[in-house]
Amino acid sequence: MSTGVFRLNQNEELGCEEVRLAMGEVLDGVAELSVKLQVEAHVRQCPPCATEMNEMREVVEGVKKLSDVPPKPEAWPPVEQATGGSGQGPGGRGQEAGKAPPETNIWDKFWKFFGK
Numbered sequence: 001m002s003t004g005v006f007r008l009n010q011n012e013e014l015g016c017e018e019v020r021l022a023m024g025e026v027l028d029g030v031a032e033l034s035v036k037l038q039v040e041a042h043v044r045q046c047p048p049c050a051t052e053m054n055e056m057r058e059v060v061e062g063v064k065k066l067s068d069v070p071p072k073p074e075a076w077p078p079v080e081q082a083t084g085g086s087g088q089g090p091g092g093r094g095q096e097a098g099k100a101p102p103e104t105n106i107w108d109k110f111w112k113f114f115g116k
Contacts, residue, residue, distance in 0.1 A: 014038045
C-alpha cells in the first residue's frame with residue numbers, strides 16, 4: 001500500500017485549508033498516522049470541516065459501491081472521435097473501429113486508454 005504525500009513539519013498543526021487538502025488521503029487510508037490524527041481531531045472541533053469530510057466520505061463510499069458495468073458499445077465512437085483515435089478501439093489493440101473489446105470492464109478500458 002502506498003502512503004500519502006501530505007506531510008507535517010514537526011509540531012505543525014493543521015488549519016482548515018490543510019485539513020481539506022489531507023482529507024482524501026485520510027479517507028483513502030494512505031495518510032501518515034500523524035496527519036490522520038490531526039485531521040480527525042480538527043474535524044471533531046470544526047463543523048464546516050466535519051461537514052466537508054462527511055460529504056467526501058459519502059462520495060468515496062458511493063464510488064466503492066459502483067458496479068463494474070461495461071459501457072454500451074455505442075459509448076466508444078464519440079470518445080474515439082474526440083481523441084483522434086486510431087480506429088482500433090481502446091488502446092489500439094486491433095478491435096474493429098467503433099467497437100469496444102468484448103467482456104472488458106470499464107476500469108480496464110480506462111487504464112489502457114489513459115495508461116497507469
